[in-house]
Amino acid sequence: MEPEPNIPNVDDAFSGDPQPMYRLMRESMPAITVIDGAMGAYGLVPHRRHVDEVFRHPELFASTEAIDLQNIRPLIPLNVDPPHHKKYRKILDPLFAPRAMARLEQPIAELANRLMDAFEGHDEIDFAASFSVPLPSQVFLSLLGLPLDELPAFLAMKDGIIRPNKVVGCPRDHPDAVAHQKATAMSIYDYFGPLIDERADDPRDDLITTFLRAEIEGEKLTREEILDISFLFLIAGLDTVTASLDCMFAFLAQNPDHRRQIVDNPGVIPDAVEELLRWETPVAAVVRVATQDTELGGCPIDAGQMVTLMIGSANTDDVEFGDGDAVRFDRDPNRHLAFGGGIHRCLGSHLARQELRVALREWHRRYPDYSLKPGVDLAYTDGVRSIEHFPMLLGPATPAA
Ligand code: HEM
Secondary structure (H helix, E strand, C coil): CCCCCCCCCCHHHHCCCCCHHHHHHHHCCCCEEEEEEECEEEEEECHHHHHHHHHHCCCECCCCCCCCCCCCCCCCCCCCCCHHHHHHHHHHHHHHHHHHCCCHHHHHHHHHHHHHCCCCCEEEEEEEHHHHHHHHHHHHHHCCCCCCHHHHHHHHHHHHHHHHHHHHCCCCCCHHHHHCCCCCCCHHHHHHHHHHHHHHHHCCCCCCHHHHHHEEEEECCHHHHHHHHHHHHHCCCCCHHHHHHHHHHHHHHHHHHHHHHHHCHHHEEEEHHHHHHHHHECCCCCCEECCCEEEEECCCCCCEEEEECCCCCCCHHHHHCCCCCCCCCCCCCCCCCCCCHHHHHHCCCCHHHHHHHHHHHHHHHCCCCCEEEECCCECCCCCCEEECCCEEEEECCCCCC
C-alpha cells in the first residue's frame, strides 16, 4: 500500500467538530488508507463494516503491542490477546456488571452534589476543573477505598502518563516528555504495589481486596497481574469519563432544545447518554496491529501494520444508522461503538454509564440553564476528546432537594 497524500489530517478530525471530517473520510477513503504520521505509518479505517470486521478478528488484528505508555509489562486485559484474555475478563466482568455498578448510584450522586455545592453562588465556572476532572477520579478513589485527598497524586499519575507533553510543555516525542512519562509509569507501580500489599495484610471492602480474593478455575491473580490491571484502570477509567462529560455538556450547552428534553423529562437520560456517546464518541479511535499479511475490504495489509479504527466515524456511518448525522434521543436501535467492540469491548462501560447518567440527572436538577462563555473557542484534545479549559456560565440554581 502506498501512503496517500490527499487524505485529511487525522489530528484535525479529532478536534472540536469531527463529524464532517468523518463523513469526508467515509466518502473519499477505501477500507483502509495508510498515512505517514510523526509516530510512523498508520492505516485509517473509517467505515463501520470494516471496523466491525477488525473487531471480529483478534487473531488477525492484535491489541498486544498497540500502545506504549512506558509500562514495563502488558496492560491487563487491554494488551492481552486470546487465549489468555478470556481468563482476565472472566474474573473482571462480574466485578463491573450492571448490578454491581447499580450500588454506586448513591455514592456517585453524593460526590457530584458535593462538587456542585462548591460552585453554588458562582455564575461562572470552569466545567473541567470543577466537575468533569474531579468526579471520575473521586469515584475511583472511593472504589479503591482511598481518601479524597489523594486526588492530586492520582491526577498527576494520570496526566503524566496520558499527556506528559502538556505537563512538561514540549512535543510528545521530546526526550523530556518521554522521561516524564517513564518516571510517572514507575511512580504508578510504586503507588499501587504497597497498596496491594497493605490490602493483602488488611483486607477491606474495596476493589484491590476484591482483586486479591478473585479466583477463576482455582487460580488467583498474582501481585503483578493486579498491578497491571490497576495501571490500566488509571488510564482507561478516568480520562474517558472526563472526556465524555466534557463532550456531552459542551453539546448540551450549545443545543438548548436537547437540554430542555433532559430537564423536562429526566427519564430520557439513559437514551440521551447512549446517543451522545454515539455522536461525540469521546474515545475517537482504537488501535490494532496486523499479526500477518491480510486484507480488509479488498485492500492488502502488511504484517505489523498499525491499524487505527475510527470508531467516531463508524458511529456516524449512515449504512448502520440511516441518519447518522442527526442527534436523536429516541434512536432505536443504537448499536454504537463508543465502548469499542469484540473481545476488548470496554470493561467499565456499566460504571461509565452509571457515572454519566447520575451526573446528568443531578446536574440538570440543580442547573437546568447553562451556556458556554461567549467568545470562547473550546479546544478539544486529540484521541480522547476532553476539553482542558471549559468556561461555563451558570443560570440560576434550583435549590438542593
Ligand atoms: C465513557 C467512558 C468510557 C469510554 C468511552 C471507554 C471506551 C473504551 C474503549 C473504546 C475501549 C476499547 C479499547 C480497544 O478496543 O482498544 C475500552 C476498553 C477498556 N475500558 Fe473503557 N471506556 C470508558 C470508561 C471506562 C471505565 C470507567 C473503566 C474502568 C473500569 C474502563 C476500563 C476499560 C478496560 C479495562 C478496557 C480494556 C478491556 C479489554 O481489553 O478487555 N473504561 N474502553
